[in-house]
Amino acid sequence: MSGAIKTAVILAAGLGSRLKDRTKEKPKAFLEIDGKTLIHRSIENLLNQGITRIIIGTGYLNEFFDNLKNEFPQIETHRNDDYAATGSMYTLYNLKSLINEDFLLLEGDLLYEKAALTHLITDTHQDIVLASGKTNSNDEVYIEANEQSHLTNMSKKPSELNHISGELVGISKISLSTFNLMCDYAMKLYDKGDRSFHYEDDFVGISKTKDIFIKKVEGLAWCEIDDENHLNRALEMVYPLIQQRDQ
Incomplete structure (x- = not known):
């Protein structure tokens, strides 16, 4: 990996059905925390880190993301027309023609x-999956890594892992060569008719032949917002921490 990371890819095609009424008229990335949407916060964080190009993989209510281009000239969007029947890797795979360098994936x-973001950008490893300590969020994706901190497995079921090394945050750094490997791996599954798997499943698939570094940061302030419990946790626990740290 050479030079500074300038491109970020955001996966935002999902329906967000577990948030029920909150996502009937807007994508979950447009949920507001203290008057600012999740997607605006993420875009501003990325731009402040020197990112100059942001590619958003869209699907459900894609026009919300398309309209962001009027605010941020750095943004490009591409719709996964089959978002309701496919996993996140299919959204990422469909950005193949737009991705031509190393990138952050969120x-x-x-x-x-x-x-x-700083933890990934300043680390010299080519390919990194950011991990946290225990969150008790009730929707964890658990990571198993070997003694070299390289990915060996991921699952929502701890019983499927030999041990738990951390929890998936949902922010990664990917080299172009590794992205091409991910696409090759995905294509083999697509040829068999399987389009439902997610990008983290693809990471595990290529980890047999490609080292993917797990960067674990204890005490990281973060959360995914997939349901009402997540939203409450964001408002009561995570956002106050972020306010303190990001001043």
Whole structure:
């Protein structure tokens, strides 16, 4: 990996059905915390880190994201027309023609402190998945890493792992060569008719032949907002921490 990271990709195609009425008329990335949407917070964090190009993989209510281009000339959008029947990797795969360099990959429904990006950008490893300590969020994706802190497995079920090394945050750094490997791996599954898997499943698939570093940051202030409990946790616990740290 050479030079500074200038591109970020945000995956924001999902329906957000677990948030019920809150996402009937807007995508979950447009949920507001203290008067500012999740997606605006993320975009501003990225721009402040020197990112100059932001590609958003859209689907549900894509026009909300398309309209962001009027605010931020750095943004490009591409719609996954099959978002309701496919996993997040399909959204990422469909950005293949737009991605031509190393990039940061983020999920669109995250609230996180600025340092989350710094941890990845300043680390010299080519490919990094950011992990946190225990969150008790009730929707964890658990990570298993080996003694070299390289990814070996991920699952929502702890029983499927030999041990738990951390929890998936939803922010990663990916080299172009590794992204191409991810697309090759995905294509093999698509050829078999499987389009439902997510980008983290693809990470595990290529980890047999490609080292993906797990960067664990204890005490990181972050959360994913997938349901009402997550939103309450964001408002009561995570956002106050972010306010303190990001001043």
